[in-house]
Structures are given as C-alpha cells and as structure tokens.
Amino acid sequence: MSDHLSASSWTVSTRTRGSAVSMLAILALVALAFAAPLFVSRSVVQDLFFILTMLVLAQCWNLLAGYAGLVSVGQQAFVGFGAYAMFAGVSLLGMDPMAAILLGGLAALALSVPTAFFVFRLQGAYFAIGTWVIAEIVRLSLAQWKALGGGTGTSLPSGATRDMVGVRFVADLLGVRGPQATDIVCYWLALFLAVVTIGSIYKLLRSKQGLGLAAVRDNREAARSVGVDPTWTKSFVYLVAALATGLAGALIYVQKARISPDAAFSVPDWTAYVIFIVVIGGIGTIEGPIVGVIVFYILQSLLADYGSWYLLILGLIGILIMLFAPRGLWGLFADRTGLQLFPVRRILAGQPKPKDIRGSD
Amino acid sequence: MSWLDTILQGILLGGLYALFAAGLALVFGIMRLVNLAHGDLIVLAAFLILLLVSALGLNPFIAAAVALPVMFALGWALQFLVLNRTLGNDILPPLLVTFGLSVVIQNGLLEGFSADSRRISAGALETASLQIGPISIGTMPLLTFLSAVGVIVALNLVFYRTSLGRAFRATSDDSATAGLMGIRAERIFATATGLAMMVVTIAALYLGTRANFDPTMGPARLIYAFEAVIIGGLGSFWGTLAGGIIIGVAQTVGAAINPEWQILAGHIAFLLVLLVRPRGLFPRAVD
Known part of the structure; x- marks a missing residue:
C-alpha cells in the first residue's frame, strides 16, 4: 500500500516559522560583533574575547554531554594540551602564533585518539572520572617538560604576538597600538571560531549523523537495530569536540601569553565554569550555552x-x-x-493526495 | 632492603586509598551512583575532626568517634533530600549535582578555613614505629592499613550477614520488587550513604593525621578512590583493597625512582590495568 503513496508529497524539514527570522537576527548580531572593535574600548574587547572562548568550550561540552551522553570532566586535557602545543610551536619551533593555534587544535585531536581508546572502555559515570584521570596524566607529564618551564610554566617570547600575522595590518588600519591590535585579532579569531563551532554543530545535528546521535542518546539498542553504530558516532563527536576545544585552548593562551600546568589544566576554569554555563543555560540545546555564558558573565561581573x-x-x-x-x-x-x-527537530510536512490512498485497493 | 621497604610502605599507603575507595564502592554498588563530591566529603570530614580537636581539645581518635554520627546524619540527609531526586536512568543529573556539590564544599571550606594547609596532631603516635628485623614500620600507616581491613570486613558482614545488608542487596537487584516486600528504597539509599560517610570519616582521620591537607585536595582523593575501585572490579570490597595497594605501591615505587613521578606512576598503573583487564581484577557487579 505504501508503494502507492507518492514519496514526494511528504517533506521532512527542520524549519520553523521563527527560524528564518532568528537566522537573520543572528547574522546581524555576528556582523555587529565583527564591527565591535571599531567602537568599544580595549577592555570590552577582552571581555568579549573571554565570553566567546567560553562559549566555544561550552558548545563542545554540550555536544558531548547533551547530545552524545558523554559526560566529560576532563576537557581541560584538551584546553591545556592545545595551549602547550601552541607554546611549543611558538617558543621552540619559532612558528607564527596563528599557525601555532592550528597546531594546538591538531595536537588536541591527536591526543583524543589514544584518550578515546581508554575512556571508551568505561561506561556512563565512570567515563566522567576516566576523562579526569587522563587530564591529570597529561598535566603531570607536561609539568616534566623543562623546555616549557616544567611545573612553574613559561611566557611566550616577547614580541611573538605582536608579530603575529595580521596584527600590524590591524594596527595600521585602525590606528591602534600593537598590544591592542593583538587583542582585536584574537577577538576576531574567537568570533570566527565560535561561529564555525556553532555552525558546524548545528549542521551536524541536522544531518543524518545528528539524527543517529539523538537516536543513540534516546535508546542505544533501538538505534543499533536500525543500523546506527553508537561507538563510531560517539567517537566522532569526541574527536571533533577535542579539536575545537584544543583550538580554543591555544587561542586563549595566545592572548594570555603566559602558561603553567596548573592554570592550563585547571578544573574550575575549563570544566566547572563550562559545565555550569551549559547547565544553567540549558543542556542539550544550542541556545542553552549562549544563554548560559551571558548569565555566567553577568554573575562574574557582579x-x-x-x-x-x-x-x-x-x-x-x-x-x-x-x-x-x-x-x-x-x-x-x-x-x-x-x-x-536553532531548530533541529524534524517535522513531517505535507500529506498524501486522496487519490493515492484510494489507489491502494 | 630499601626496595622491600618501599613496597611495604606502598602496601600500607594502599590501605589509605582503600579507605577512600570503600565508601565510593558501597554507594555505587547499591544505587549505581557515582559521587563526584566523595573526595571533598573526605576533606570536609577531616576539617570536622580538626575543628573538634582544636575547639574541644579532644584526642583525634575520640574526635573521629564524635564525628561519625554527625557524618552519618549528613550523608543520610544528603541522600534523602538531594541525591534521591537525581536517581534514574539518566546519568546526567547525579553526575552534575554531585559535581556542583564538590565545587560548593570546596569553596565553602576555602571561605571557612582559608587555603592554608592543616594537620591533625596525633601526638607521639605520629613518629612511633615498629622495628621488625631490618624494616621499620610507622605505627600510623600500620593502623591505617588495619583500619582498612577492619572496615572491609565490617562492610562485608553488614552486606551478607544482616537484614540491612539483605535490604541493600535486594534494593540493588530490583528496587520495585524490594518495595513490594516493604523495603523503602529511599530510606535504604539514605542509610547506605550515611554508612559511606562513616567510612569517609575514618578515611579522613588518617588523611588528616598522616599528612597536611587543604580544602582543594578533595578531587585528587576522589581520583585515587576511583582508580582503586576500577582496578579492584566493581562491587567487590576486597577488590578495592587490592586496587588501593596497587596504586599505593606504584606511587611509592615511582617516587623512589623520581619524586616527581609519584602521582603519575599511580595513574599509569591504573591505565595499564584498564588496558589488560577492563573490568578490573575481581569484578562482581554486571556493569
């Protein structure tokens, strides 16, 4: 009977009435954020940088916990490892900080492969503490790296961030001094990273893989029975979140320009704050971390x-x-x-034409 | 002889880790709840004992005895009023609520007691030791180890020889059917957490008398406890002792090679066990 139903009369869509309007509003907001350094002070740019980097970390954690059911308490491993790889690139290899940020992200991605091998052996709640153990191991190991200051840490070579690609151009263009231009470049990078992260997560959730992810979260066995591979799906999300977290970590430490194992692998800074941002805003939604980071920033200022x-x-x-x-x-x-x-719920629209139904007898 | 001495110290240190782990294993075994605030609760109990020692001038062992019912009541109330609400199929609420609790306890202690490191004075016991042939054993480490064995024997007795233990096991296996037999799961869970907090108090006594402690050291204790539980295999109290000993020996041997490797060596031992025996050495529970 279903053969007679014309498939084309049904459409699956994730659009809602408000979503076109909200997409326009979001584009306008991003354009405004891009132009912000032209009319706000340096300290506001720094605050916005902080908000955007925390937003990236929060979106990544939300992707893991809210969509893939992977509650990690060890994302500081990737923040710190990305930051340290960036420091190694700049201080030891003489790379441009901009390229070293990419190196940081790739290093975090590389770290996430063996990490996933271990922590995916642990189920549910034990996964959480397993990720924490890994983060401790990475912290203690990097504290042995004497070339990057060992346990006490080190600073970026003076002038490294001033010579970063684009900084001189921005300084000349906007007529600002070097350090301020560095802040503005970092801010734009953070804005870019945040937009790409949110855009990618949204795209992922609307795709077939995203549907599989939701299916695995809601009922693992049922999802497997229709051909979704839970381990592969979860591993993929874990690796992607590590990449973005590592990029954010490296970027944060370009702006900080000083690193130590205790700060780069801090549980309160990179995990507790991030978890509270997501929980307060609303776990399992893209909007949640955005609301959460705003509330978090207001509370912090107060x-x-x-x-x-x-x-x-x-x-x-x-x-x-x-x-x-x-x-x-x-x-x-x-x-x-x-x-x-950011609607991700699939809505079935349209209906079969009456004659199609009659055609069945 | 020094290697033998190192390993012996490691085994005795393992007793302390087994004490950290026993409470975690108890709570997990009965209600599948992983309490991320476990380490901070140990530190909280250590501060409670310190307060009793310094304010009332009590002997630390008497102070711990006074703290036991207080911590039991705290654990009972915590489970009954807060954690019971989070139990269910979803693992997010219990993890996130106990993580929040960990942050709250840590920062509450920082406000109340500052970040200074403290120590509970145990008088002459601190430096006392037994001489057995060429090896000298500290009295406090030995007491810690014997207490761990005692706690594990007691927990096994409670679990397998009392009606309370039967209720624990019944609720753990099938709380709906246990409910039909007149067992009230929420009270059983509260009693279990209360019991775990008594074990935590004993752990806190030795934590506070053997070395310095400060409000921020809870999470590291949670990690040692967790490693001991996983190495031992879920659901086995004797397994947690074996797990504690493995972590303890790895740490003292690591420290003997290079003092900076102490903690790292313990974590690496954990990863190796996880690699070879993902379900631990003596698994009993299914998950």
Whole structure:
C-alpha cells in the first residue's frame, strides 16, 4: 500500500516559522560583533574575547554531554594540551602564533585518539572520572617538560604576538597600538571560531549523523537495530569536540601569553565554569550555552570581588537548576514560548493526495 | 632492603586509598551512583575532626568517634533530600549535582578555613614505629592499613550477614520488587550513604593525621578512590583493597625512582590495568 503513496508529497524539514527570522537576527548580531572593535574600548574587547572562548568550550561540552551522553570532566586535557602545543610551536619551533593555534587544535585531536581508546572502555559515570584521570596524566607529564618551564610554566617570547600575522595590518588600519591590535585579532579569531563551532554543530545535528546521535542518546539498542553504530558516532563527536576545544585552548593562551600546568589544566576554569554555563543555560540545546555564558558573565561581573563565594554560588545555582529545572533557563523559556533559534527537530510536512490512498485497493 | 621497604610502605599507603575507595564502592554498588563530591566529603570530614580537636581539645581518635554520627546524619540527609531526586536512568543529573556539590564544599571550606594547609596532631603516635628485623614500620600507616581491613570486613558482614545488608542487596537487584516486600528504597539509599560517610570519616582521620591537607585536595582523593575501585572490579570490597595497594605501591615505587613521578606512576598503573583487564581484577557487579 505504501508503494502507492507518492514519496514526494511528504517533506521532512527542520524549519520553523521563527527560524528564518532568528537566522537573520543572528547574522546581524555576528556582523555587529565583527564591527565591535571599531567602537568599544580595549577592555570590552577582552571581555568579549573571554565570553566567546567560553562559549566555544561550552558548545563542545554540550555536544558531548547533551547530545552524545558523554559526560566529560576532563576537557581541560584538551584546553591545556592545545595551549602547550601552541607554546611549543611558538617558543621552540619559532612558528607564527596563528599557525601555532592550528597546531594546538591538531595536537588536541591527536591526543583524543589514544584518550578515546581508554575512556571508551568505561561506561556512563565512570567515563566522567576516566576523562579526569587522563587530564591529570597529561598535566603531570607536561609539568616534566623543562623546555616549557616544567611545573612553574613559561611566557611566550616577547614580541611573538605582536608579530603575529595580521596584527600590524590591524594596527595600521585602525590606528591602534600593537598590544591592542593583538587583542582585536584574537577577538576576531574567537568570533570566527565560535561561529564555525556553532555552525558546524548545528549542521551536524541536522544531518543524518545528528539524527543517529539523538537516536543513540534516546535508546542505544533501538538505534543499533536500525543500523546506527553508537561507538563510531560517539567517537566522532569526541574527536571533533577535542579539536575545537584544543583550538580554543591555544587561542586563549595566545592572548594570555603566559602558561603553567596548573592554570592550563585547571578544573574550575575549563570544566566547572563550562559545565555550569551549559547547565544553567540549558543542556542539550544550542541556545542553552549562549544563554548560559551571558548569565555566567553577568554573575562574574557582579560577584568577582567575592572570591570563592562566587564559585560556591555558581555551584548552588547549578545544583538547583539540575534538580528543579533540568532543561535550564532556555528550556524554561522555550517551554513557554515554543521558540527555537536553532531548530533541529524534524517535522513531517505535507500529506498524501486522496487519490493515492484510494489507489491502494 | 630499601626496595622491600618501599613496597611495604606502598602496601600500607594502599590501605589509605582503600579507605577512600570503600565508601565510593558501597554507594555505587547499591544505587549505581557515582559521587563526584566523595573526595571533598573526605576533606570536609577531616576539617570536622580538626575543628573538634582544636575547639574541644579532644584526642583525634575520640574526635573521629564524635564525628561519625554527625557524618552519618549528613550523608543520610544528603541522600534523602538531594541525591534521591537525581536517581534514574539518566546519568546526567547525579553526575552534575554531585559535581556542583564538590565545587560548593570546596569553596565553602576555602571561605571557612582559608587555603592554608592543616594537620591533625596525633601526638607521639605520629613518629612511633615498629622495628621488625631490618624494616621499620610507622605505627600510623600500620593502623591505617588495619583500619582498612577492619572496615572491609565490617562492610562485608553488614552486606551478607544482616537484614540491612539483605535490604541493600535486594534494593540493588530490583528496587520495585524490594518495595513490594516493604523495603523503602529511599530510606535504604539514605542509610547506605550515611554508612559511606562513616567510612569517609575514618578515611579522613588518617588523611588528616598522616599528612597536611587543604580544602582543594578533595578531587585528587576522589581520583585515587576511583582508580582503586576500577582496578579492584566493581562491587567487590576486597577488590578495592587490592586496587588501593596497587596504586599505593606504584606511587611509592615511582617516587623512589623520581619524586616527581609519584602521582603519575599511580595513574599509569591504573591505565595499564584498564588496558589488560577492563573490568578490573575481581569484578562482581554486571556493569
């Protein structure tokens, strides 16, 4: 009977009424963000850089935990390893920082292969601590690397970031001094990385692989029965997240220009903050980390002077949200409005023509 | 003789790690809950003992005895009021809530006690040692190891010889059917976490008297405990002792070669076991 139904009368789409409007708004926002260095001060550019890099880390963690069900507490391994590879490229090989950022991302990707081999042997909750152990091993190993300062760390060679590709051009173009031009170039790189990361994740989730990912998350056995390979799908996501996390780590440390094992592999900075951003904003949505990073930045500006009270309050908010609103702030908002900026739910549209149904008898 | 001495110190250190691990194994065995705040709860208990010692002038062992019911109550309430809400098929809520708890405890302790490292004074016991032939064994490390053995014997007795243990096992196997027999899973879980917090208190006593501690060292203790549990195999208390000993020996041998390799050697031993025996040495539980 179904042979008589014309397949072309059905369409699967992820578009919603609001999505075209929201896409335009997002494009306008990105254009505005691109132009921001022209009319805001250097400290605002630095703050925006911080927000964008945290957003990249949060999107990566959300892809792992919210979509692939891989709760990692060890993403600092890739932040730190990417940053150290970038430092090695600049300090030891004399590379341009821009090229060294790419090296950092590739190094993190390379690290993620043996890492995946170990941690994928651990199921569920034990996966989480397994990733943490790996991060500790990488931190302790890099602390032995005397050429990069061992346990105390090192700084980028003076002038390295000033001579980075594009910095002089930006300095001449905007009429700003070297360090400020470096900040602006880093900011644009962060904006580019954030847009590419979010765009890629959105594209992935709308693709066949994304559907497979959701299927594996919702019911592993059922997904396998229709031919989705859970291990391959999860490994792919793990490697992609490592690449983007490594790029973000390398970029963050080009701007910081000083590295130490404890800072580059810090659990609070690169994992706790990131987890709270995603949980507060809403896990399992692309919008969630965006909302989360804004809330996170506001809280940080308000509470920065209170030291450890800040993390304590963040932790409490995270616990309360997980207990009482597990889909986060964006989940609360979306439930009430039905709004989706990045719709990934497939909607079946159209209907068979009446004569097609009659044709079946 | 020095190698024999190193290995013996490692075995005794393994007792401490087994104490860290036993509470984690207990909670996981019964409700499949991995508590990421486990290490921070050990440090919290150490500060509680320190507070009792310094404020009331108690002997550390008496102070730990006073802390035991307090920690039991804390664990019971934590499980009953908070963690029970997170249990289910989804692993995200328990992981993220306990991770949040870890951050909250760590920063609460930083606010309350500052980042200074502390130590619980155990008086003459700290330096006392036994001389057996050419080898001298510290009394405190020996006491730690014997306590670990005692805790594991006691946990096995509770698990397999008491009605509470039967309720633990029944709830773990099939909580719905156990419920039909009149067992209230949420209270059983709360009691299990309370019991785990008593083990944590014993671990904290030795953590605090053997070396310096500070509010930020919880996560590292969680990792040692976790490694011991995985090496031993899920669900086996004696396995956690074996796992603790492997980590302890790897650390002391690593430190004997190069002091900077101490912690790294323990982690690498863990990875090697994971490589050869992914389910641990003495697996009992299915997952």
